Amino acid sequence: MLVAVSSLTILGAVLGVLLGFASRRFHVEGNPVVAEVETMMPGSNCGQCGFPGCAGAAAAIVGGEAPATCCPPGGKALAQSLAAKLGLEIDLSAVADAGPQLAVVTEDICIGCCRCIKACPTDAILGGAKQIHAVLREACTGCGNCVDRCPTEAIGLKPVPITLQHWVWPNPARA
Amino acid sequence: MGFFDKIFRHLGRSEPWGVHPDERKRPASETPICRLPVPPLLYLPLSQHVGAAAEPVVRIGQKVLKGECLATATGNISAPVHAPTSGEIVAIGPITAPHPSGLEMTAITLRSDMEDRWAPLEGLADPLACAPGELARRVAEAGIVGLGGATFPASVKLGLGHRSRIRTLILNGSECEPYLSCDDRLMRERAAGIVRGAVLMRHATGAREVRIGIEDNKPEAIAAMRAAADGHADVHVCVVPARYPMGSDRQLIIELTGIEVPAESRAADVGVLVHNVGTAFAIHQAIDLGRPLVSRVMTLNGEALAQPGNYEVPIGTLVEDLLAFAGGVRFEPARLVMGGPMMGLVLPSAKVPVVKGCSGILALSAAEVARDEPDACIRCGSCTRACPVGLLPLEMNARVANGALDAAVALGLHDCIGCGCCAWVCPARIPLVQAFNHAKGELATRDRDRKRTDATRRMAEARTERLEREAREKAEAAARRAAERKAQKAREAAASAASNSEGAPA
Numbered sequence: 196m197l198v199a200v201s202s203l204t205i206l207g208a209v210l211g212v213l214l215g216f217a218s219r220r221f222h223v224e225g226n227p228v229v230a231e232v233e234t235m236m237p238g239s240n241c242g243q244c245g246f247p248g249c250a251g252a253a254a255a256i257v258g259g260e261a262p263a264t265c266c267p268p269g270g271k272a273l274a275q276s277l278a279a280k281l282g283l284e285i286d287l288s289a290v291a292d293a294g295p296q297l298a299v300v301t302e303d304i305c306i307g308c309c310r311c312i313k314a315c316p317t318d319a320i321l322g323g324a325k326q327i328h329a330v331l332r333e334a335c336t337g338c339g340n341c342v343d344r345c346p347t348e349a350i351g352l353k354p355v356p357i358t359l360q361h362w363v364w365p366n367p368a369r370a
Numbered sequence: 371m372g373f374f375d376k377i378f379r380h381l382g383r384s385e386p387w388g389v390h391p392d393e394r395k396r397p398a399s400e401t402p403i404c405r406l407p408v409p410p411l412l413y414l415p416l417s418q419h420v421g422a423a424a425e426p427v428v429r430i431g432q433k434v435l436k437g438e439c440l441a442t443a444t445g446n447i448s449a450p451v452h453a454p455t456s457g458e459i460v461a462i463g464p465i466t467a468p469h470p471s472g473l474e475m476t477a478i479t480l481r482s483d484m485e486d487r488w489a490p491l492e493g494l495a496d497p498l499a500c501a502p503g504e505l506a507r508r509v510a511e512a513g514i515v516g517l518g519g520a521t522f523p524a525s526v527k528l529g530l531g532h533r534s535r536i537r538t539l540i541l542n543g544s545e546c547e548p549y550l551s552c553d554d555r556l557m558r559e560r561a562a563g564i565v566r567g568a569v570l571m572r573h574a575t576g577a578r579e580v581r582i583g584i585e586d587n588k589p590e591a592i593a594a595m596r597a598a599a600d601g602h603a604d605v606h607v608c609v610v611p612a613r614y615p616m617g618s619d620r621q622l623i624i625e626l627t628g629i630e631v632p633a634e635s636r637a638a639d640v641g642v643l644v645h646n647v648g649t650a651f652a653i654h655q656a657i658d659l660g661r662p663l664v665s666r667v668m669t670l671n672g673e674a675l676a677q678p679g680n681y682e683v684p685i686g687t688l689v690e691d692l693l694a695f696a697g698g699v700r701f702e703p704a705r706l707v708m709g710g711p712m713m714g715l716v717l718p719s720a721k722v723p724v725v726k727g728c729s730g731i732l733a734l735s736a737a738e739v740a741r742d743e744p745d746a747c748i749r750c751g752s753c754t755r756a757c758p759v760g761l762l763p764l765e766m767n768a769r770v771a772n773g774a775l776d777a778a779v780a781l782g783l784h785d786c787i788g789c790g791c792c793a794w795v796c797p798a799r800i801p802l803v804q805a806f807n808h809a810k811g812e813l814a815t816r817d818r819d820r821k822r823t824d825a826t827r828r829m830a831e832a833r834t835e836r837l838e839r840e841a842r843e844k845a846e847a848a849a850r851r852a853a854e855r856k857a858q859k860a861r862e863a864a865a866s867a868a869s870n871s872e873g874a875p876a
Contacts, residue, residue, distance in 0.1 A: 237823050237826040237827055237830065238826065238827035238830045238831065239826050239827070239829070239830035240830065269819075269823055270819045270822075270823075271819060272816045272817075272819035272820045272823065273819070273820075273823055276820075316830055316833065317826055317829040318829060318833050319829075333825075334825075334829055336822075336826050357471075357473065358473065359467055359469060359471065359473050359475055361818075362469075362473060363808060363811030363812055363814075363815060364807040364808040364811050365808060366805065366808045367801035367804040367805050368770070368805060
């Protein structure tokens with residue numbers, strides 16, 4: 196009885212240690228940084244960066260194939276936080292040049308075909324069949340997916356107008 | 371306290387914060403308040419306050435009386451706009467904003483009928499017997515905002531009173547900005563109304579005492595206010611040293627109560643509420659007479675002006691009309707400023723309206739705005755001594771110039787009140803406060819971008835969920851239809867089998 200209990204206990208302990216060691220030693224490393232970067236991305240999978248969705252872009256940025264500034268909807272803020280996260284040097288001037296953009300429907304030539312609605316990753320376009328479509332400013336990320344879908348070229352991107360609420364004092368150091 | 375403590379305390383005492391710019395309040399401060407006649411056209415922006423823009427409730431072509439509501443408040447922090455005279459609404463649309471950017475803002479245009487007829491007004495007979503909430507509601511309806519320039523809706527601040535247990539109500543009559551004297555004149559000429567407003571505000575907030583802080587360079591105002599406050603046991607007139615920026619609420623609170631408002635919290639959190647004397651007078655008018663905020667006293671000053679002075683101006687008057695009435699300009703001003711010379715905003719042109727928060731219009735000559743080219747920082751530390759909140763402007767500027775905004779925030783950029791003392795004292799003429807204003811804007815933009823990215827992620831997730839749900843519902847519907855068809859077929863087969871079996875014996 197005692198022999199059986201003690202031998203089984205020892206066997207259990209040895210095997211447990213062995214298993215614990217093996218799980219550490221032969222651990223398969225998925226890249227946790229990629230997963231973290233992916234949670235920082237907008238997640239709309241708009242494809243403006245040229246990679247298959249935000250997961251693809253995250254892998255490319257971590258792998259050094261793409262710059263941290265490659266995400267237009269994320270803008271400056273995302274580029275900065277990515278650079279801080281990955282310890283990258285970035286040139287923000289490139290991001291500022293593009294500027295945030297907004298899709299705008301030219302109402303005279305919109306035929307109400309609904310194709311742009313299906314392409315929008317954030318459901319920012321409103322409208323029904325044979326009704327003029329409209330873009331919800333607050334929801335549009337300016338990804339441009341809708342532009343190519345339009346058969347009449349009625350939808351296009353325009354820079355977001357600067358309002359009093361968004362205006363920023365110029366930098367005296369550059370002036 | 372020991373002897374050495376005293377010595378150390380004396381040795382360790384630093385020079386007081388702040389600066390002493392040339393006051394230049396005279397001769398404008400010696401001329402009585404003059405009422406401006408109503409101009410032919412008035413432009414009333416919908417956003418003359420901190421918070422959400424007001425929503426128009428009038429139509430083009432509608433006739434309105436003086437004091438009628440033109441736009442109502444939307445949301446919790448907002449203020450309505452009232453007609454400063456009687457007339458007809460001729461337009462609702464974009465105009466150039468009284469703002470250095472020269473961008474547009476929406477405004478209601480009112481053409482005066484030159485009769486200046488008031489709408490029927492109804493004041494409260496015995497406001498001190500009313501519930502405090504009722505007073506705050508009336509102040510909100512009158513569209514009163516902080517007239518010192520912050521333009522925060524006054525009723526919201528009054529409403530804070532009971533929630534955060536206000537002990538002291540401070541009336542800010544320090545008017546530390548050079549050139550300006552509108553509060554000084556108001557205290558000299560309408561002291562009784564201001565004290566009445568203070569008593570009403572004390573009732574609305576439940577404060578125990580009222581302290582009126584006035585700088586020692588306004589002896590006539592101090593005397594007038596003391597006379598008016600005589601007989602009110604809990605209203606004290608306190609003289610504070612003349613020093614810029616004494617009119618900043620945090621600095622005035624330290625001077626009058628000894629309490630320092632901690633970073634990232636408000637005055638109400640330490641039981642103090644600060645209102646401008648002009649706001650107190652407007653509240654007296656709103657509660658006792660039922661008059662909404664349709665005009666305000668402002669200073670016209672600067673070397674380019676023929677007759678500097680103080681004027682009571684209908685809100686929405688064009689700066690151009692205002693200057694013309696005040697005798698015009700002696701020569702083309704080098705710069706037009708709305709507000710004081712330290713914190714005021716440069717105006718893009720004279721074709722902009724005056725708004726509720728406008729305490730003065732300055733028409734400055736080239737000599738008054740002269741500024742030399744900036745030089746390198748010599749690390750003299752003048753800005754550090756001058757900073758009223760105890761920051762290190764030179765260090766913050768070095769970081770902002772290199773785009774290291776987070777490092778600047780770590781040094782206390784968010785505590786900067788933008789008073790401009792640092793840039794004023796700098797012997798190398800470095801644009802310090804300008805850099806901090808820029809950095810604050812950049813940080814706000816970054817914050818907005820971050821919120822936007824989060825919103826985008828949420829919307830994308832919602833869309834994915836919707837697509838999945840639709841696919842699932844489609845599949846379920848298809849399965850249901852298939853099952854129905856199967857059942858139908860089975861029924862038909864059974865029916866035909868039955869008819870066959872019926873037909874067989876025949």
